[in-house]
Amino acid sequence: MIQSKNISYSYSKKKSLFKDLTFQQNEGSIVGLLGKNGAGKSTLLNLISGLLRPKKGDIEVNGYVPFKRNPNFLSDIYLVTDELFLPSLTINAYMQAFVPLYKNFDIEKMRAIMLEFELDEKDKLNKLSHGQQKKFIIAFALATNCKILLLDEPTNGLDIPSKRVFRKILVSSIEENQLVIISTHQVKDIETIIDRIVVLEQGHIVFEKDITxxxxxxxxxxxxxxxxxSNVLYHEKCPEGYNVMLPVENDEETGIDIELLFNAITNKTEIIF
Known part of the structure; x- marks a missing residue:
């Protein structure tokens, strides 16, 4: 679905954000895209969606070159940005205007998700709080049924109950032929729903593994x-003692602590697979 090879991108001539980056992802996954501020997460999503064009290298998404903005390409990809700019329309008017742009849009799914998020079609978008606007655009994105959904900091602005609803809705809404990429700093919000972790650091992918x-x-x-x-891979002090990463012994598997894993990776901990 996403095939990018040796792509380079910079916002200035002095420093490259990406240089010879190769990034490939297939359908059927919810991918957590992690990295520190300035690592290039949002830029990568913008390159995939066609809002930016790589300076060098090739990128193909669903068989299209994103920056050419082919209508068939645009109807099957949706990017939820962290900064929302919604018009002074009611939800109903917005849907009438934009639903026709997405060939697989499911009105009933949209209404069901809005019910979960406690949104009303009569609500005026520019009068909603940031959290309510975020819930609306997430609902719209999921209802498009696009093959690729790109979510940049989707839980920013959501309260704790809404984050729980978000996780439940996302898992229940995604089909096997879709790919979801979630870029976030709020790793605790997504650690129970992602299938794969990709870590960006200084313009390079430094870690990429399935949760399994x-x-x-x-x-x-x-x-x-x-x-x-004697075999602690990485540890951090916590009020109850220590959070630790250990090699698996006797096939004993545990849940994953993505924040601990991310900190281990960014601290150059050697992890052998």
Missing amino acids: QITEKIQFKKVSSILSF
Whole structure:
């Protein structure tokens, strides 16, 4: 679905954000795109969606060159940005204007998600809070049934109950022929729903693994002391003792702590798969 090879991009001539980056993803996954501020997460989503054109290299999405903005390409990809600019229309008027642009839009799904998010078709978009606007645009994105959904910081502005609803709706709404890429700093909000982790650092992919690959090799535990362990891969102090990463022994798998894993990766911890 996404095939990019040796792409380079910079906002100025002095420094390249990406240089010879190769990024490939296929359908049937919810991918967590992680990285520090300035790592290039939003830029990569903009390149995939065709809002930016790489300076060098090739990128193909669903068989199209994104920056050419072919109408068939645009009808099957949706980008939710962190900064929303919604018109002074009611939700109903917005839907009448924009639903025809998406060939697989499901009105009933949209209404069901709006019900979950406690939105009304009579609501005027520019009068909604930022959190309510975010819920609306997430609902619209999911209802498009686009093959590729790009979500940039989707849980920013959502309260705790809305984040829970977001996770439930996302998992129940996505089909096997879709690809979802979620770029976020709020890793705790997505760790139960993603299938794959990609970490960007200084314009390079420094880690890319399926969740199943990770949990088959690494245990994530909370322990009172690390002195009795000789094989700790990475640890951090916490109020109850330590959060630790350990090699899997005796096929004992645990849940994943994405924040701990991300910190281990960015601290150059050696993890062998």
